Structure formats: structure tokens, C-alpha cells
Amino acid sequence: MATxxxxxxxxxxxxxxxxxxxxxxxxxxxxxxxxxxxxxxxxDAEDLALAFTIQKKLDGQSVTRTATVAASExxxxxxxxxxxxxxxxxxxxxxxxxxxATGVAVISF
Numbered sequence: 001m002a003t004x005x006x007x008x009x010x011x012x013x014x015x016x017x018x019x020x021x022x023x024x025x026x027x028x029x030x031x032x033x034x035x036x037x038x039x040x041x042x043x044d045a046e047d048l049a050l051a052f053t054i055q056k057k058l059d060g061q062s063v064t065r066t067a068t069v070a071a072s073e074x075x076x077x078x079x080x081x082x083x084x085x086x087x088x089x090x091x092x093x094x095x096x097x098x099x100x101a102t103g104v105a106v107i108s109f
Contacts, residue, residue, distance in 0.1 A: 003093070006031040011109035020103030028095035031106040033086050038078035038109075039094070043069045044102040050077070053093040054084050064095075 006021055006029050020042060023029045031039070041050065048071075051064040069075045085092045 003027050004029040005091075006104065006106050008032050008037060008106040008108045011107050018105050018107075020105045022102075023096065023100035023104055026096065026099065028093060029104075030087075030091040030093050032090060032108075033080050033082060033092045034090075034108055035082045036079055036109050037092070038076050038107050040074065040076050040105040040107060041069050041100070042074045042103045043071060043100075045098065046071050048100070049097040051095045051097075052077075052080070052085060053087075053095070055087055056084055 002025070004023055004025055006023070008031060009016065009019055018040065020040070031037070041048070048069045049066050050069065051066045054063040054065060057063070067075070067077050080092050082090070087093065
């Protein structure tokens, strides 16, 4: 399977309904990032580790930052500094250790 591309939702002062998307591949997903972007993760299953790719290399090696969302919890992760997390297409890459059929939302504010 291929990496899934998520779309960002806009947050504003009048409010907006949260639209969660399912991620159904272990190949990971990408989402646009403007430095004011957060990821909302609803986890109805077992503990879930999300590895975010950091685009800068440390001592010539690739680096990731991992966030673990416990079972039956909903987390907000971010924002993501563009100089660390964005690839050449201004996307953040995340690889989960399990399917995220329970839902994620990308919010830019």
C-alpha cells in the first residue's frame, strides 16, 4: 500500500466541526504543515506509537520523534516546526505501528 495523504482543516474563532479521517495503512501518512498545524488522534484500540520523520539529519542519520497514544485516549500532537518536520513538499510524514481506523484530524490554525 502507499502512503496516505491527509488534508488539513482550518480552525477559526467561530468554530468548525471536527472531521476525522481514517488511516488504513501501516505505510504511514502525510499532511500539509504551515507551522501552525496539529494532529488530533482518537485511539479506540490498544496503545499506538506514531513516528514522525524529522527531515534534518543528526550526525548523518535520520531521526524520528515518537508519540505514544494510550488505548481509549484522544490526543493533540503538534505544532510541527517547518524547518524540522517539513519535506520538500511542505508535508509531515508519520508512520504508525498499527492501523488508525479510529480516526485522525489535521488542524491548521
